[in-house]
Amino acid sequence: MLRSVHRWLGLLAGLFLTVLALSGAALSVFPAAERLSAPQAGTEQSVADLAGRIQAVFPGVEQIRRAPSGRITAYWFEEGRPGAAVIDPATGQGVASADPNQTLRWLTNLHRSLFLDDAGRLIMAAGAASMLLLSVSGILLVARRTGGWRRWLAPLRGPLAGRLHVEIARLTVIGLLLSSATALWMTASTFDLLPDDSTPHAFPAEVSGQTGVALANLPLLGDTPVTELRELTFPYPDDATDVFTLKTDSGTGYVDQGSGALLAWADLSGWERLSETIYMLHTGQGAAVLGLVLGLMALGLPGMALTGVILWAAAKRGRPRLHQNAPASRAETIVLVGTEGGTTWGFAATLHVALTAAGRSVHVAPMSAFAPRRYAKAKRVLVLAATYGDGAAPASAKGFLDRLENQSAPSEIPLAVLGFGDRNFPAFCGYAKRVAEAAEASGWVQLIPYDTVDRQSPQDFARWGEALGQAMGLKLELAHCPVRPASLALTLISRRDYGAEVQAPTAILRFALPRVPFWRRLTGRGFGRFAPGDLLGVLPEGSDVTRFYSLASGHRDGFIEIVVKKHPGGLCSGQLMGLKPGDGVRAFLRRNPDFHPDRSAAPLILVGAGTGVGPLAGFIRGNMGRRPVHMFFGLRHPDSDFLYDAEFTDWQRDGRLTRLVPAISRTQQPSYVQDALRREGPEIARLIRQGARVMVCGGRGMAAGVAAALADVLKPAGLTPAMLKMEGRYVEDVY
The missing domain is CATH 2.40.30.10 (Translation factors)
Incomplete structure (x- = not known):
């Protein structure tokens, strides 16, 4: 459910949120640019000194404002005409036009309302709500994929688009969460939807009735540094009842223009401070560096939108279109599919067609959509599960085992598990076997015994179909024709x-x-x-x-x-x-x-025997950055099967290969790669302590021997191959 909400919300709102993110990222640059370009007041300069300098240059000054960036703007009337300028606080002179930046205004209107006024603000608020929901669901999905909060930064596996999607999310999701939440707050404030506990500023009732006090004789202005100023409003000319109004970071004060006395003061309320903090967090005004960081994080959203579309399209390509696929709540048979490359979907489609033709209602879905509470009319659950890598869950089965094992009560619906794999690999149907064992441990009734399909064998699948048909009381013929991949x-x-x-x-x-x-x-x-x-x-x-x-x-x-x-x-x-x-x-x-070198500069320890040297030689050939590479190569005789012998010499000469350790088995003193690893034990342990990554390629027996040798080598250091595997620093490609 969580994955579906995240996927469809992202697809529907992706383009709109991209506009929102890009305009927000562009706007984040302006506070920093303003901060760098605006003349800044010294920490010792007072408001009285600043106001005096400006008044000397612009006698008709009516108001002085200081932006969160530190830019000071003065507004005046001269000969009946208004004027405004950015002020140099050291001289009081105008140094730049105060006219608004047209690009900034255009981007702001786009970002806030799509140029549609209040209706546009509501649309953008809906976009912010979508981003908030995507951020929350994204955080939960990243935690689920990486194996929990403690493994938030764990190495990732899988297709490039999927890894990029999660990597970008890990870097940006906190910023997107903050930006979307503050945007919703500001929209609610704009439409007066938030409670207002601020105290109205009471204008002083009694004034001296005098005018003409010198700015230097106003104690409040003299005691207030410019760095705390927000706004100073001068009394209206020839109006003895008007006062100076000073707004600072801490509150608002009213000063008598004749006596200089402070007539009233109102502190900022907690609510006002909270609102200002949220405004600062969203706009970057007053926190330019934070604004730039949030802007950079916003740039991750288009990347996630693109990779999300790629993932969705790949899933659509891999999954067949099933006619008469019954809803989960009304289906008698639930077929759950776990696959990495998509081939298992073809077997599921064959099963769906056969059962539907026999008059049964069938619902086919990925294992990640497993939800027993929805199976109101289900009489059986069939799990078709492939295995990814070394016994791991395939892409469409993420989270299945967790939900299966965390059920509060065992289900009375019978379940059958069929594994798909290749017997040439050591973890043949390893994940499917774990599913079958977990279902049995959780109390699920076994419909038919656990079985397997080797190398997409139609015969194995048909044999399993006969057993399933007998359990269901019907003749079931599963004639599956594998789809030959495009070549x-x-x-x-x-x-x-x-x-x-x-x-x-x-x-x-x-x-x-x-x-x-x-x-x-x-x-x-x-x-x-x-x-x-x-x-x-x-x-x-x-x-x-x-x-x-x-x-x-x-x-x-x-x-x-x-x-x-x-x-x-x-x-x-x-x-x-x-x-x-x-x-x-x-x-x-x-x-x-999963069997590619990472991009770090840490040493690589490559171990291969026979034809397993192939990809390892490719890694060395592509090592143009001269990363330290230590190669352990098992062969029978140097005069017969020393694969890549000339290349190894050239690669050592140009620095792409640091060291080659051959292990020769057809000599008077036979040696295998595991023997070489034990001989080089101290050096291996030193390299691994430095962060080295181990990559093993070859036969199953060789790989098992290598794992045992490394276990012995690493034991004094308190490490094991299993620990390195969890860190993504020990990978195998075995057959």
């Missing part, structure tokens, strides 16, 4: 072969970068932008199952490079290893943002 033809331009002597044929395959339309380069879609560590999806002939290979190059390198090892009976690896320069293969790109 491009890549042409092989070169290959380097290794490993034949050690019975492990391996090749570095380099493909030409396909022609990418300008709009894809601009938006970074497809092959328009990619980095080492991203995944190349290859579609082998005769199969609907995609194989993924980690990229060893980025788009700036001008080519696409992968490292492939031939597996016995491997369909895709066999086809790739059979390619010759000029041959082609169809492939597509998938982002893998």
Whole structure:
């Protein structure tokens, strides 16, 4: 519910709030500019001295005002004509025109009312209310995504647009919250909707009836520094009943123009001080630096609007259009989908079609929309959950486990969990398994046993559908046809072969970068932008199952490079290893943002074996900032499968690689990367204490050995690989 409110409110009000934010950011510059340009009074100068200097230059002066920026303006009448000027307090001379800045006036009218007077003010108030609600919901959503308030600044995972959206929010949301709340206060004050407990300033009833006192003989003016002045109004000429009116930061006083005596004084009320503070916080008048900071924060709103639209569009693209998708409150079957790349939605659509054709009412929604109280007529809940990374929740399942585990009472609705994953990865269906275990622990009735689908297998899905149909008392045939992703033809331009002597044929395959339309380069879609560590999806002939290979190059390198090892009976690896320069293969790109080096200057510890060296070599190739990089590389024999041997030498020479530590397994004294890490234990621990990030790529067995070795190395320092993972300083890409 919270996510839906935030998303739709942002989409509906995004353009309008962008205008509000940009105009507010522009207005924030003026108080600072005025503060820098206006002549400032000294801390020792009194109001009496200032007024005397101005009166000597402008005998007909009627009023002196001091703005929160310190700018002093005098107003006078001379020969029946009004005049005004910005004053230099040191001389009393006019130094600039007091005419209002037309750009400032235009921006102010746009920001306050869209040039629509009171109706526009109400519209802008609605915009401020929207921003307030978006800020509050945004704060709660950021806390939910990062894992709680204590992890507010924790590293983020996921697509670039999503990470940017949250990063901008973390930096700006407090400012947007403050600006929107103060805007609503000021609108309410404009329309007299706030209580007014200020005391009316009582004008003195008795005056001396005399005139002509010298300004220097007015004690109140002499004792008041200019830095506290707001406004001094002179008595009307030839009116012995009028008085001097002095307004300062602390209150308002009335002074007899004949005797100089203080006739009355009224302090500012607490309500008036609160209103002035809110005005200062919103406009920056009197707090120029704060105004600039809030203005900069306001500039984050257009960025969040843009990334929000991108996220919404990506979600719409990934989710199929479901006809006859029943409301959650009236559906007999609730299907909840957890997916990162969107493929699980296709299976959910197949299930929805089959159940609907069988006369069942079905509601399909993301797992993040899980709300048992809405399932008034539900007879079953089916959870189709993929796994993200190392057993984490996919994008559309955020918050599901928390809501499941925090239920006050177990549900009587039976539930079934189907996991989607790839058995080649160590955390196969890890998240789905956690969901099944949590549901059982929370008291949910099991409809059918937990099951899995390996590599989008239609056969696995059909088998699960038969079991589901039996539990529902109907014949259910789930004939799912995976949608082949859009792909491009890549042409092989070169290959380097290794490993034949050690019975492990391996090749570095380099493909030409396909022609990418300008709009894809601009938006970074497809092959328009990619980095080492991203995944190349290859579609082998005769199969609907995609194989993924980690990229060893980025788009700036001008080519696409992968490292492939031939597996016995491997369909895709066999086809790739059979390619010759000029041959082609169809492939597509998938982002893998969790396996990219961060942008800090902290050392990198790269650990890889065999083909796992591919993305690590790409990281080193792209290390143009000469960040310290320590590479631990496991191979069988240096004369056979020392991948990137020449490049490593060149990269060490030009500073992109600090140190290379090979671990060779086919020698008289076999050594593996975990052995090398233990030998280098003190240096590894020192680097990690300095903030180093560890990146591991290769087989599952190697990764487990590396984790165990690092656990031993870090134990004396009170650290563990698990602790580094929580900090985002230990990442794996294993297969």
